[in-house]
Amino acid sequence: MDDLILLEGVEKVFxxxxxxxxxxxxxxxxxxxxxxxxxxxxxxxxxYIGPNGAGKSTTIKMLTGILTPSAGRLRVAGIDPSRDRSRLARRIGVVFGQRTTLWWDLPLRDSYGLVRRMYRVPDARYRANLERCVELLDLGELLDVPVRQLSLGQRMRGDIAAALLHDPEVLYLDEPTIGLDVVSKAKVREFLRDVNAERGMTVLLTTHDLTDIEQLCKRVMVIDHGRLVYDGGLDGLHAKGESERTLVVDLEREFPPITGVPGARVVRVEGPRQWLAFAATHSAAPVVAAVAERYPLVDLSVREPDIEQVIATMYADRSAL
Structure with missing residues:
Protein backbone atom coordinates (compact mmCIF):
# COMPACT_ATOMS: atom_id res chain seq x y z
CA MET A 1 0.00 0.00 0.00
CA ASP A 2 1.54 3.33 -1.09
CA ASP A 3 1.92 6.26 1.27
CA LEU A 4 -0.19 9.22 0.20
CA ILE A 5 1.13 11.45 2.99
CA LEU A 6 4.80 11.39 4.02
CA LEU A 7 6.61 13.51 6.61
CA GLU A 8 10.25 13.00 7.62
CA GLY A 9 11.83 15.16 10.33
CA VAL A 10 9.54 18.09 9.58
CA GLU A 11 10.05 21.27 11.61
CA LYS A 12 8.41 24.68 11.62
CA VAL A 13 10.02 27.56 13.50
CA PHE A 14 8.47 31.02 13.81
CA TYR A 48 -4.57 13.77 14.60
CA ILE A 49 -5.17 15.15 18.07
CA GLY A 50 -3.53 17.29 20.72
CA PRO A 51 -4.12 20.28 23.01
CA ASN A 52 -4.39 23.84 21.72
CA GLY A 53 -1.02 25.06 20.55
CA ALA A 54 0.37 21.55 20.10
CA GLY A 55 1.11 22.06 16.38
CA LYS A 56 -1.90 20.41 14.73
CA SER A 57 -3.02 23.35 12.60
CA THR A 58 0.57 24.19 11.69
CA THR A 59 1.01 20.65 10.39
CA ILE A 60 -2.19 20.89 8.31
CA LYS A 61 -1.07 24.23 6.86
CA MET A 62 2.25 22.70 5.80
CA LEU A 63 0.43 19.72 4.27
CA THR A 64 -1.71 22.07 2.18
CA GLY A 65 1.16 24.34 1.15
CA ILE A 66 0.01 27.38 3.13
CA LEU A 67 3.19 27.21 5.22
CA THR A 68 6.67 26.10 4.18
CA PRO A 69 8.55 23.74 6.56
CA SER A 70 11.70 25.12 8.19
CA ALA A 71 13.35 21.71 7.83
CA GLY A 72 12.57 18.14 6.85
CA ARG A 73 10.83 16.45 3.94
CA LEU A 74 7.10 16.53 3.22
CA ARG A 75 5.14 14.98 0.35
CA VAL A 76 1.42 14.64 -0.38
CA ALA A 77 0.50 12.40 -3.33
CA GLY A 78 4.15 12.68 -4.38
CA ILE A 79 3.99 16.49 -4.47
CA ASP A 80 5.94 18.98 -2.37
CA PRO A 81 3.06 21.21 -1.14
CA SER A 82 5.12 24.38 -0.76
CA ARG A 83 6.65 24.09 -4.26
CA ASP A 84 3.59 23.09 -6.26
CA ARG A 85 0.58 24.26 -4.28
CA SER A 86 -1.65 24.77 -7.35
CA ARG A 87 -1.18 21.23 -8.65
CA LEU A 88 -1.71 19.81 -5.16
CA ALA A 89 -4.95 21.79 -4.70
CA ARG A 90 -6.65 19.62 -7.34
CA ARG A 91 -5.87 16.47 -5.34
CA ILE A 92 -6.85 17.56 -1.83
CA GLY A 93 -9.95 18.81 -0.03
CA VAL A 94 -9.85 20.93 3.13
CA VAL A 95 -12.55 21.73 5.69
CA PHE A 96 -11.83 24.18 8.51
CA GLY A 97 -14.52 24.08 11.18
CA GLN A 98 -13.93 27.71 12.17
CA ARG A 99 -13.85 29.14 8.62
CA THR A 100 -16.04 28.58 5.58
CA THR A 101 -14.85 28.16 1.99
CA LEU A 102 -18.32 29.04 0.69
CA TRP A 103 -19.40 32.45 -0.64
CA TRP A 104 -21.27 34.20 2.16
CA ASP A 105 -23.99 35.96 0.11
CA LEU A 106 -24.55 33.23 -2.48
CA PRO A 107 -26.90 30.25 -2.23
CA LEU A 108 -25.21 26.89 -1.76
CA ARG A 109 -26.03 25.92 -5.35
CA ASP A 110 -24.15 28.93 -6.75
CA SER A 111 -21.18 28.35 -4.43
CA TYR A 112 -20.94 24.79 -5.71
CA GLY A 113 -21.10 26.04 -9.30
CA LEU A 114 -18.11 28.30 -8.64
CA VAL A 115 -16.21 25.37 -7.08
CA ARG A 116 -16.91 23.32 -10.22
CA ARG A 117 -15.45 26.07 -12.42
CA MET A 118 -12.41 26.60 -10.18
CA TYR A 119 -11.49 22.92 -10.29
CA ARG A 120 -12.73 22.40 -13.86
CA VAL A 121 -14.84 19.43 -12.83
CA PRO A 122 -16.53 17.75 -15.83
CA ASP A 123 -20.31 18.27 -15.82
CA ALA A 124 -21.23 14.58 -15.49
CA ARG A 125 -18.87 14.03 -12.58
CA TYR A 126 -19.98 17.26 -10.90
CA ARG A 127 -23.66 16.32 -11.10
CA ALA A 128 -23.01 12.82 -9.77
CA ASN A 129 -20.88 14.08 -6.87
CA LEU A 130 -23.33 16.86 -5.99
CA GLU A 131 -26.28 14.48 -6.04
CA ARG A 132 -24.46 12.04 -3.77
CA CYS A 133 -23.42 14.75 -1.28
CA VAL A 134 -26.87 16.33 -1.23
CA GLU A 135 -28.47 12.96 -0.53
CA LEU A 136 -26.11 11.81 2.22
CA LEU A 137 -25.71 15.19 3.92
CA ASP A 138 -29.40 16.11 3.67
CA LEU A 139 -28.77 19.35 1.76
CA GLY A 140 -31.73 19.24 -0.64
CA GLU A 141 -33.76 22.00 1.02
CA LEU A 142 -30.69 24.19 1.53
CA LEU A 143 -29.35 24.51 -2.02
CA ASP A 144 -31.16 27.81 -2.69
CA VAL A 145 -30.46 29.31 0.75
CA PRO A 146 -27.70 31.97 1.04
CA VAL A 147 -24.77 30.72 3.10
CA ARG A 148 -25.16 33.56 5.61
CA GLN A 149 -28.65 32.25 6.51
CA LEU A 150 -27.46 28.71 7.27
CA SER A 151 -27.00 27.43 10.80
CA LEU A 152 -23.52 26.30 11.82
CA GLY A 153 -24.45 22.65 11.35
CA GLN A 154 -25.95 23.29 7.91
CA ARG A 155 -22.96 25.35 6.81
CA MET A 156 -20.54 22.68 7.99
CA ARG A 157 -22.34 20.02 5.94
CA GLY A 158 -22.26 22.43 3.01
CA ASP A 159 -18.50 22.96 3.42
CA ILE A 160 -17.84 19.22 3.48
CA ALA A 161 -19.80 18.77 0.25
CA ALA A 162 -17.84 21.61 -1.41
CA ALA A 163 -14.55 19.96 -0.46
CA LEU A 164 -15.54 16.72 -2.20
CA LEU A 165 -17.00 17.94 -5.50
CA HIS A 166 -13.67 17.55 -7.33
CA ASP A 167 -12.97 14.00 -6.04
CA PRO A 168 -9.89 14.76 -3.91
CA GLU A 169 -7.55 11.92 -2.99
CA VAL A 170 -6.86 13.41 0.45
CA LEU A 171 -9.33 15.16 2.76
CA TYR A 172 -8.13 17.29 5.68
CA LEU A 173 -10.78 17.92 8.32
CA ASP A 174 -9.99 20.50 10.99
CA GLU A 175 -12.70 20.36 13.69
CA PRO A 176 -15.49 19.30 11.26
CA THR A 177 -18.09 18.78 14.00
CA ILE A 178 -17.34 21.81 16.18
CA GLY A 179 -20.52 23.42 17.47
CA LEU A 180 -22.81 20.86 15.81
CA ASP A 181 -25.82 19.30 17.50
CA VAL A 182 -26.02 15.54 18.06
CA VAL A 183 -28.07 14.87 14.92
CA SER A 184 -25.74 16.89 12.66
CA LYS A 185 -22.67 15.21 14.13
CA ALA A 186 -24.16 11.77 13.45
CA LYS A 187 -24.90 12.72 9.81
CA VAL A 188 -21.39 14.05 9.24
CA ARG A 189 -19.75 10.98 10.77
CA GLU A 190 -21.90 8.59 8.76
CA PHE A 191 -21.12 10.48 5.58
CA LEU A 192 -17.37 10.43 6.21
CA ARG A 193 -17.45 6.67 6.85
CA ASP A 194 -19.30 6.13 3.57
CA VAL A 195 -16.94 8.35 1.57
CA ASN A 196 -13.88 6.65 3.00
CA ALA A 197 -15.28 3.17 2.30
CA GLU A 198 -16.67 3.88 -1.18
CA ARG A 199 -13.95 6.08 -2.65
CA GLY A 200 -10.93 4.94 -0.67
CA MET A 201 -10.30 8.56 0.23
CA THR A 202 -7.46 9.26 2.67
CA VAL A 203 -8.67 11.35 5.61
CA LEU A 204 -6.66 13.23 8.25
CA LEU A 205 -9.01 14.33 11.03
CA THR A 206 -8.15 16.96 13.63
CA THR A 207 -10.72 17.34 16.39
CA HIS A 208 -11.33 18.03 20.08
CA ASP A 209 -14.46 15.87 20.01
CA LEU A 210 -12.89 12.51 20.73
CA THR A 211 -16.09 10.67 19.87
CA ASP A 212 -15.20 11.56 16.27
CA ILE A 213 -11.95 9.64 16.68
CA GLU A 214 -13.56 6.65 18.38
CA GLN A 215 -16.24 6.29 15.71
CA LEU A 216 -14.18 7.04 12.61
CA CYS A 217 -10.51 6.20 13.10
CA LYS A 218 -8.63 2.96 13.76
CA ARG A 219 -5.37 4.87 14.02
CA VAL A 220 -4.69 7.95 16.11
CA MET A 221 -1.66 10.23 16.34
CA VAL A 222 -1.16 12.44 19.38
CA ILE A 223 0.97 15.59 19.12
CA ASP A 224 2.16 17.63 22.09
CA HIS A 225 4.54 20.61 22.08
CA GLY A 226 5.24 20.01 18.40
CA ARG A 227 6.30 16.40 18.83
CA LEU A 228 4.53 13.16 18.03
CA VAL A 229 4.04 11.36 21.35
CA TYR A 230 1.86 8.50 20.14
CA ASP A 231 1.04 6.82 16.82
CA GLY A 232 -1.06 3.66 16.84
CA GLY A 233 -4.46 2.13 17.54
CA LEU A 234 -6.96 3.19 20.18
CA ASP A 235 -6.18 0.06 22.22
CA GLY A 236 -2.53 1.05 22.40
CA LEU A 237 -3.51 4.57 23.38
CA HIS A 238 -5.50 3.20 26.30
CA ALA A 239 -2.50 1.10 27.35
CA LYS A 240 -0.16 4.09 27.17
CA GLY A 241 -2.58 6.21 29.19
CA GLU A 242 -3.17 3.37 31.68
CA SER A 243 -6.93 3.74 31.22
CA GLU A 244 -9.51 1.52 32.86
CA ARG A 245 -12.82 -0.06 31.93
CA THR A 246 -15.61 -0.26 34.49
CA LEU A 247 -17.79 -3.24 35.30
CA VAL A 248 -21.11 -2.18 36.84
CA VAL A 249 -22.84 -5.02 38.71
CA ASP A 250 -26.28 -5.16 40.31
CA LEU A 251 -26.47 -7.72 43.13
CA GLU A 252 -29.58 -9.24 44.72
CA ARG A 253 -29.01 -7.21 47.88
CA GLU A 254 -26.46 -4.96 49.51
CA PHE A 255 -23.00 -6.43 50.12
CA PRO A 256 -19.72 -5.05 51.42
CA PRO A 257 -17.35 -3.97 48.63
CA ILE A 258 -16.49 -6.93 46.41
CA THR A 259 -13.04 -8.39 47.07
CA GLY A 260 -10.92 -11.19 45.72
CA VAL A 261 -11.36 -10.40 42.00
CA PRO A 262 -7.89 -10.52 40.35
CA GLY A 263 -7.00 -7.35 38.44
CA ALA A 264 -10.09 -5.41 39.61
CA ARG A 265 -10.96 -3.09 42.45
CA VAL A 266 -14.19 -1.53 43.70
CA VAL A 267 -14.32 2.22 43.09
CA ARG A 268 -17.92 2.92 44.09
CA VAL A 269 -20.82 1.33 45.97
CA GLU A 270 -24.47 2.43 46.00
CA GLY A 271 -26.77 -0.06 47.69
CA PRO A 272 -26.77 -3.32 45.72
CA ARG A 273 -24.89 -1.70 42.80
CA GLN A 274 -21.09 -1.73 42.68
CA TRP A 275 -18.52 -0.38 40.21
CA LEU A 276 -15.29 -2.33 39.61
CA ALA A 277 -12.39 -0.84 37.64
CA PHE A 278 -9.91 -2.96 35.66
CA ALA A 279 -7.28 -2.31 32.96
CA ALA A 280 -8.78 -1.33 29.59
CA THR A 281 -6.37 -3.69 27.84
CA HIS A 282 -7.78 -6.72 29.73
CA SER A 283 -10.86 -8.77 28.91
CA ALA A 284 -13.96 -8.31 31.08
CA ALA A 285 -14.76 -12.04 31.00
CA PRO A 286 -12.49 -13.15 33.91
CA VAL A 287 -13.76 -10.29 36.08
CA VAL A 288 -17.38 -11.13 35.34
CA ALA A 289 -16.77 -14.83 35.98
CA ALA A 290 -15.07 -14.16 39.32
CA VAL A 291 -17.91 -11.92 40.52
CA ALA A 292 -20.65 -14.30 39.32
CA GLU A 293 -18.98 -17.25 41.06
CA ARG A 294 -19.08 -15.57 44.48
CA TYR A 295 -22.02 -13.16 44.39
CA PRO A 296 -25.71 -13.36 43.35
CA LEU A 297 -25.78 -11.28 40.14
CA VAL A 298 -28.96 -9.66 38.82
CA ASP A 299 -27.52 -7.52 36.02
CA LEU A 300 -24.22 -6.11 34.73
CA SER A 301 -22.76 -3.77 32.13
CA VAL A 302 -19.28 -2.77 30.97
CA ARG A 303 -18.38 0.88 30.43
CA GLU A 304 -15.54 1.78 28.13
CA PRO A 305 -12.89 4.30 29.23
CA ASP A 306 -13.18 7.96 28.38
CA ILE A 307 -10.51 8.54 25.73
CA GLU A 308 -10.45 12.25 26.59
CA GLN A 309 -9.33 11.41 30.12
CA VAL A 310 -6.70 9.02 28.71
CA ILE A 311 -5.14 11.78 26.64
CA ALA A 312 -5.37 14.30 29.49
CA THR A 313 -3.42 11.83 31.64
CA MET A 314 -0.76 11.55 28.93
CA TYR A 315 -0.38 15.35 28.81
CA ALA A 316 -0.18 15.55 32.60
CA ASP A 317 2.52 12.86 32.69
CA ARG A 318 4.59 14.72 30.07
CA SER A 319 4.19 18.04 31.90
CA ALA A 320 5.57 16.45 35.03
CA LEU A 321 8.77 15.40 33.28
Missing part, protein backbone atom coordinates in the same frame (compact mmCIF):
# COMPACT_ATOMS: atom_id res chain seq x y z
CA UNK A 15 10.35 34.21 14.72
CA UNK A 16 8.45 36.16 17.36
CA UNK A 17 9.31 39.59 18.75
CA UNK A 18 8.49 40.21 22.40
CA UNK A 19 8.62 43.42 24.39
CA UNK A 20 11.73 43.53 26.58
CA UNK A 21 11.44 47.05 27.86
CA UNK A 22 9.84 50.38 27.09
CA UNK A 23 11.39 50.75 23.64
CA UNK A 24 13.14 47.45 23.11
CA UNK A 25 11.94 44.19 21.64
CA UNK A 26 13.74 40.86 21.67
CA UNK A 27 13.49 38.24 18.99
CA UNK A 28 12.59 34.70 20.03
CA UNK A 29 12.08 31.50 18.10
CA UNK A 30 8.98 29.40 18.63
CA UNK A 31 9.23 25.80 17.48
CA UNK A 32 5.64 24.94 16.55
CA UNK A 33 6.52 21.59 14.98
CA UNK A 34 9.62 19.77 16.17
CA UNK A 35 10.91 16.94 14.00
CA UNK A 36 7.62 15.17 13.20
CA UNK A 37 7.63 12.11 10.97
CA UNK A 38 4.78 9.83 9.91
CA UNK A 39 3.24 8.10 6.90
CA UNK A 40 -0.43 7.74 5.96
CA UNK A 41 -1.24 5.01 3.41
CA UNK A 42 -3.84 5.56 0.71
CA UNK A 43 -7.39 5.02 1.98
CA UNK A 44 -6.62 5.31 5.70
CA UNK A 45 -8.63 7.53 8.07
CA UNK A 46 -6.38 8.89 10.83
CA UNK A 47 -7.11 11.01 13.88
Missing amino acids: DVRRRAGLLRRERHQVRAVDGIGFRVPRGEMVG
Whole structure:
Protein backbone atom coordinates (compact mmCIF):
# COMPACT_ATOMS: atom_id res chain seq x y z
CA MET A 1 0.00 0.00 0.00
CA ASP A 2 1.54 3.33 -1.09
CA ASP A 3 1.92 6.26 1.27
CA LEU A 4 -0.19 9.22 0.20
CA ILE A 5 1.13 11.45 2.99
CA LEU A 6 4.80 11.39 4.02
CA LEU A 7 6.61 13.51 6.61
CA GLU A 8 10.25 13.00 7.62
CA GLY A 9 11.83 15.16 10.33
CA VAL A 10 9.54 18.09 9.58
CA GLU A 11 10.05 21.27 11.61
CA LYS A 12 8.41 24.68 11.62
CA VAL A 13 10.02 27.56 13.50
CA PHE A 14 8.47 31.02 13.81
CA ASP A 15 10.35 34.21 14.72
CA VAL A 16 8.45 36.16 17.36
CA ARG A 17 9.31 39.59 18.75
CA ARG A 18 8.49 40.21 22.40
CA ARG A 19 8.62 43.42 24.39
CA ALA A 20 11.73 43.53 26.58
CA GLY A 21 11.44 47.05 27.86
CA LEU A 22 9.84 50.38 27.09
CA LEU A 23 11.39 50.75 23.64
CA ARG A 24 13.14 47.45 23.11
CA ARG A 25 11.94 44.19 21.64
CA GLU A 26 13.74 40.86 21.67
CA ARG A 27 13.49 38.24 18.99
CA HIS A 28 12.59 34.70 20.03
CA GLN A 29 12.08 31.50 18.10
CA VAL A 30 8.98 29.40 18.63
CA ARG A 31 9.23 25.80 17.48
CA ALA A 32 5.64 24.94 16.55
CA VAL A 33 6.52 21.59 14.98
CA ASP A 34 9.62 19.77 16.17
CA GLY A 35 10.91 16.94 14.00
CA ILE A 36 7.62 15.17 13.20
CA GLY A 37 7.63 12.11 10.97
CA PHE A 38 4.78 9.83 9.91
CA ARG A 39 3.24 8.10 6.90
CA VAL A 40 -0.43 7.74 5.96
CA PRO A 41 -1.24 5.01 3.41
CA ARG A 42 -3.84 5.56 0.71
CA GLY A 43 -7.39 5.02 1.98
CA GLU A 44 -6.62 5.31 5.70
CA MET A 45 -8.63 7.53 8.07
CA VAL A 46 -6.38 8.89 10.83
CA GLY A 47 -7.11 11.01 13.88
CA TYR A 48 -4.57 13.77 14.60
CA ILE A 49 -5.17 15.15 18.07
CA GLY A 50 -3.53 17.29 20.72
CA PRO A 51 -4.12 20.28 23.01
CA ASN A 52 -4.39 23.84 21.72
CA GLY A 53 -1.02 25.06 20.55
CA ALA A 54 0.37 21.55 20.10
CA GLY A 55 1.11 22.06 16.38
CA LYS A 56 -1.90 20.41 14.73
CA SER A 57 -3.02 23.35 12.60
CA THR A 58 0.57 24.19 11.69
CA THR A 59 1.01 20.65 10.39
CA ILE A 60 -2.19 20.89 8.31
CA LYS A 61 -1.07 24.23 6.86
CA MET A 62 2.25 22.70 5.80
CA LEU A 63 0.43 19.72 4.27
CA THR A 64 -1.71 22.07 2.18
CA GLY A 65 1.16 24.34 1.15
CA ILE A 66 0.01 27.38 3.13
CA LEU A 67 3.19 27.21 5.22
CA THR A 68 6.67 26.10 4.18
CA PRO A 69 8.55 23.74 6.56
CA SER A 70 11.70 25.12 8.19
CA ALA A 71 13.35 21.71 7.83
CA GLY A 72 12.57 18.14 6.85
CA ARG A 73 10.83 16.45 3.94
CA LEU A 74 7.10 16.53 3.22
CA ARG A 75 5.14 14.98 0.35
CA VAL A 76 1.42 14.64 -0.38
CA ALA A 77 0.50 12.40 -3.33
CA GLY A 78 4.15 12.68 -4.38
CA ILE A 79 3.99 16.49 -4.47
CA ASP A 80 5.94 18.98 -2.37
CA PRO A 81 3.06 21.21 -1.14
CA SER A 82 5.12 24.38 -0.76
CA ARG A 83 6.65 24.09 -4.26
CA ASP A 84 3.59 23.09 -6.26
CA ARG A 85 0.58 24.26 -4.28
CA SER A 86 -1.65 24.77 -7.35
CA ARG A 87 -1.18 21.23 -8.65
CA LEU A 88 -1.71 19.81 -5.16
CA ALA A 89 -4.95 21.79 -4.70
CA ARG A 90 -6.65 19.62 -7.34
CA ARG A 91 -5.87 16.47 -5.34
CA ILE A 92 -6.85 17.56 -1.83
CA GLY A 93 -9.95 18.81 -0.03
CA VAL A 94 -9.85 20.93 3.13
CA VAL A 95 -12.55 21.73 5.69
CA PHE A 96 -11.83 24.18 8.51
CA GLY A 97 -14.52 24.08 11.18
CA GLN A 98 -13.93 27.71 12.17
CA ARG A 99 -13.85 29.14 8.62
CA THR A 100 -16.04 28.58 5.58
CA THR A 101 -14.85 28.16 1.99
CA LEU A 102 -18.32 29.04 0.69
CA TRP A 103 -19.40 32.45 -0.64
CA TRP A 104 -21.27 34.20 2.16
CA ASP A 105 -23.99 35.96 0.11
CA LEU A 106 -24.55 33.23 -2.48
CA PRO A 107 -26.90 30.25 -2.23
CA LEU A 108 -25.21 26.89 -1.76
CA ARG A 109 -26.03 25.92 -5.35
CA ASP A 110 -24.15 28.93 -6.75
CA SER A 111 -21.18 28.35 -4.43
CA TYR A 112 -20.94 24.79 -5.71
CA GLY A 113 -21.10 26.04 -9.30
CA LEU A 114 -18.11 28.30 -8.64
CA VAL A 115 -16.21 25.37 -7.08
CA ARG A 116 -16.91 23.32 -10.22
CA ARG A 117 -15.45 26.07 -12.42
CA MET A 118 -12.41 26.60 -10.18
CA TYR A 119 -11.49 22.92 -10.29
CA ARG A 120 -12.73 22.40 -13.86
CA VAL A 121 -14.84 19.43 -12.83
CA PRO A 122 -16.53 17.75 -15.83
CA ASP A 123 -20.31 18.27 -15.82
CA ALA A 124 -21.23 14.58 -15.49
CA ARG A 125 -18.87 14.03 -12.58
CA TYR A 126 -19.98 17.26 -10.90
CA ARG A 127 -23.66 16.32 -11.10
CA ALA A 128 -23.01 12.82 -9.77
CA ASN A 129 -20.88 14.08 -6.87
CA LEU A 130 -23.33 16.86 -5.99
CA GLU A 131 -26.28 14.48 -6.04
CA ARG A 132 -24.46 12.04 -3.77
CA CYS A 133 -23.42 14.75 -1.28
CA VAL A 134 -26.87 16.33 -1.23
CA GLU A 135 -28.47 12.96 -0.53
CA LEU A 136 -26.11 11.81 2.22
CA LEU A 137 -25.71 15.19 3.92
CA ASP A 138 -29.40 16.11 3.67
CA LEU A 139 -28.77 19.35 1.76
CA GLY A 140 -31.73 19.24 -0.64
CA GLU A 141 -33.76 22.00 1.02
CA LEU A 142 -30.69 24.19 1.53
CA LEU A 143 -29.35 24.51 -2.02
CA ASP A 144 -31.16 27.81 -2.69
CA VAL A 145 -30.46 29.31 0.75
CA PRO A 146 -27.70 31.97 1.04
CA VAL A 147 -24.77 30.72 3.10
CA ARG A 148 -25.16 33.56 5.61
CA GLN A 149 -28.65 32.25 6.51
CA LEU A 150 -27.46 28.71 7.27
CA SER A 151 -27.00 27.43 10.80
CA LEU A 152 -23.52 26.30 11.82
CA GLY A 153 -24.45 22.65 11.35
CA GLN A 154 -25.95 23.29 7.91
CA ARG A 155 -22.96 25.35 6.81
CA MET A 156 -20.54 22.68 7.99
CA ARG A 157 -22.34 20.02 5.94
CA GLY A 158 -22.26 22.43 3.01
CA ASP A 159 -18.50 22.96 3.42
CA ILE A 160 -17.84 19.22 3.48
CA ALA A 161 -19.80 18.77 0.25
CA ALA A 162 -17.84 21.61 -1.41
CA ALA A 163 -14.55 19.96 -0.46
CA LEU A 164 -15.54 16.72 -2.20
CA LEU A 165 -17.00 17.94 -5.50
CA HIS A 166 -13.67 17.55 -7.33
CA ASP A 167 -12.97 14.00 -6.04
CA PRO A 168 -9.89 14.76 -3.91
CA GLU A 169 -7.55 11.92 -2.99
CA VAL A 170 -6.86 13.41 0.45
CA LEU A 171 -9.33 15.16 2.76
CA TYR A 172 -8.13 17.29 5.68
CA LEU A 173 -10.78 17.92 8.32
CA ASP A 174 -9.99 20.50 10.99
CA GLU A 175 -12.70 20.36 13.69
CA PRO A 176 -15.49 19.30 11.26
CA THR A 177 -18.09 18.78 14.00
CA ILE A 178 -17.34 21.81 16.18
CA GLY A 179 -20.52 23.42 17.47
CA LEU A 180 -22.81 20.86 15.81
CA ASP A 181 -25.82 19.30 17.50
CA VAL A 182 -26.02 15.54 18.06
CA VAL A 183 -28.07 14.87 14.92
CA SER A 184 -25.74 16.89 12.66
CA LYS A 185 -22.67 15.21 14.13
CA ALA A 186 -24.16 11.77 13.45
CA LYS A 187 -24.90 12.72 9.81
CA VAL A 188 -21.39 14.05 9.24
CA ARG A 189 -19.75 10.98 10.77
CA GLU A 190 -21.90 8.59 8.76
CA PHE A 191 -21.12 10.48 5.58
CA LEU A 192 -17.37 10.43 6.21
CA ARG A 193 -17.45 6.67 6.85
CA ASP A 194 -19.30 6.13 3.57
CA VAL A 195 -16.94 8.35 1.57
CA ASN A 196 -13.88 6.65 3.00
CA ALA A 197 -15.28 3.17 2.30
CA GLU A 198 -16.67 3.88 -1.18
CA ARG A 199 -13.95 6.08 -2.65
CA GLY A 200 -10.93 4.94 -0.67
CA MET A 201 -10.30 8.56 0.23
CA THR A 202 -7.46 9.26 2.67
CA VAL A 203 -8.67 11.35 5.61
CA LEU A 204 -6.66 13.23 8.25
CA LEU A 205 -9.01 14.33 11.03
CA THR A 206 -8.15 16.96 13.63
CA THR A 207 -10.72 17.34 16.39
CA HIS A 208 -11.33 18.03 20.08
CA ASP A 209 -14.46 15.87 20.01
CA LEU A 210 -12.89 12.51 20.73
CA THR A 211 -16.09 10.67 19.87
CA ASP A 212 -15.20 11.56 16.27
CA ILE A 213 -11.95 9.64 16.68
CA GLU A 214 -13.56 6.65 18.38
CA GLN A 215 -16.24 6.29 15.71
CA LEU A 216 -14.18 7.04 12.61
CA CYS A 217 -10.51 6.20 13.10
CA LYS A 218 -8.63 2.96 13.76
CA ARG A 219 -5.37 4.87 14.02
CA VAL A 220 -4.69 7.95 16.11
CA MET A 221 -1.66 10.23 16.34
CA VAL A 222 -1.16 12.44 19.38
CA ILE A 223 0.97 15.59 19.12
CA ASP A 224 2.16 17.63 22.09
CA HIS A 225 4.54 20.61 22.08
CA GLY A 226 5.24 20.01 18.40
CA ARG A 227 6.30 16.40 18.83
CA LEU A 228 4.53 13.16 18.03
CA VAL A 229 4.04 11.36 21.35
CA TYR A 230 1.86 8.50 20.14
CA ASP A 231 1.04 6.82 16.82
CA GLY A 232 -1.06 3.66 16.84
CA GLY A 233 -4.46 2.13 17.54
CA LEU A 234 -6.96 3.19 20.18
CA ASP A 235 -6.18 0.06 22.22
CA GLY A 236 -2.53 1.05 22.40
CA LEU A 237 -3.51 4.57 23.38
CA HIS A 238 -5.50 3.20 26.30
CA ALA A 239 -2.50 1.10 27.35
CA LYS A 240 -0.16 4.09 27.17
CA GLY A 241 -2.58 6.21 29.19
CA GLU A 242 -3.17 3.37 31.68
CA SER A 243 -6.93 3.74 31.22
CA GLU A 244 -9.51 1.52 32.86
CA ARG A 245 -12.82 -0.06 31.93
CA THR A 246 -15.61 -0.26 34.49
CA LEU A 247 -17.79 -3.24 35.30
CA VAL A 248 -21.11 -2.18 36.84
CA VAL A 249 -22.84 -5.02 38.71
CA ASP A 250 -26.28 -5.16 40.31
CA LEU A 251 -26.47 -7.72 43.13
CA GLU A 252 -29.58 -9.24 44.72
CA ARG A 253 -29.01 -7.21 47.88
CA GLU A 254 -26.46 -4.96 49.51
CA PHE A 255 -23.00 -6.43 50.12
CA PRO A 256 -19.72 -5.05 51.42
CA PRO A 257 -17.35 -3.97 48.63
CA ILE A 258 -16.49 -6.93 46.41
CA THR A 259 -13.04 -8.39 47.07
CA GLY A 260 -10.92 -11.19 45.72
CA VAL A 261 -11.36 -10.40 42.00
CA PRO A 262 -7.89 -10.52 40.35
CA GLY A 263 -7.00 -7.35 38.44
CA ALA A 264 -10.09 -5.41 39.61
CA ARG A 265 -10.96 -3.09 42.45
CA VAL A 266 -14.19 -1.53 43.70
CA VAL A 267 -14.32 2.22 43.09
CA ARG A 268 -17.92 2.92 44.09
CA VAL A 269 -20.82 1.33 45.97
CA GLU A 270 -24.47 2.43 46.00
CA GLY A 271 -26.77 -0.06 47.69
CA PRO A 272 -26.77 -3.32 45.72
CA ARG A 273 -24.89 -1.70 42.80
CA GLN A 274 -21.09 -1.73 42.68
CA TRP A 275 -18.52 -0.38 40.21
CA LEU A 276 -15.29 -2.33 39.61
CA ALA A 277 -12.39 -0.84 37.64
CA PHE A 278 -9.91 -2.96 35.66
CA ALA A 279 -7.28 -2.31 32.96
CA ALA A 280 -8.78 -1.33 29.59
CA THR A 281 -6.37 -3.69 27.84
CA HIS A 282 -7.78 -6.72 29.73
CA SER A 283 -10.86 -8.77 28.91
CA ALA A 284 -13.96 -8.31 31.08
CA ALA A 285 -14.76 -12.04 31.00
CA PRO A 286 -12.49 -13.15 33.91
CA VAL A 287 -13.76 -10.29 36.08
CA VAL A 288 -17.38 -11.13 35.34
CA ALA A 289 -16.77 -14.83 35.98
CA ALA A 290 -15.07 -14.16 39.32
CA VAL A 291 -17.91 -11.92 40.52
CA ALA A 292 -20.65 -14.30 39.32
CA GLU A 293 -18.98 -17.25 41.06
CA ARG A 294 -19.08 -15.57 44.48
CA TYR A 295 -22.02 -13.16 44.39
CA PRO A 296 -25.71 -13.36 43.35
CA LEU A 297 -25.78 -11.28 40.14
CA VAL A 298 -28.96 -9.66 38.82
CA ASP A 299 -27.52 -7.52 36.02
CA LEU A 300 -24.22 -6.11 34.73
CA SER A 301 -22.76 -3.77 32.13
CA VAL A 302 -19.28 -2.77 30.97
CA ARG A 303 -18.38 0.88 30.43
CA GLU A 304 -15.54 1.78 28.13
CA PRO A 305 -12.89 4.30 29.23
CA ASP A 306 -13.18 7.96 28.38
CA ILE A 307 -10.51 8.54 25.73
CA GLU A 308 -10.45 12.25 26.59
CA GLN A 309 -9.33 11.41 30.12
CA VAL A 310 -6.70 9.02 28.71
CA ILE A 311 -5.14 11.78 26.64
CA ALA A 312 -5.37 14.30 29.49
CA THR A 313 -3.42 11.83 31.64
CA MET A 314 -0.76 11.55 28.93
CA TYR A 315 -0.38 15.35 28.81
CA ALA A 316 -0.18 15.55 32.60
CA ASP A 317 2.52 12.86 32.69
CA ARG A 318 4.59 14.72 30.07
CA SER A 319 4.19 18.04 31.90
CA ALA A 320 5.57 16.45 35.03
CA LEU A 321 8.77 15.40 33.28
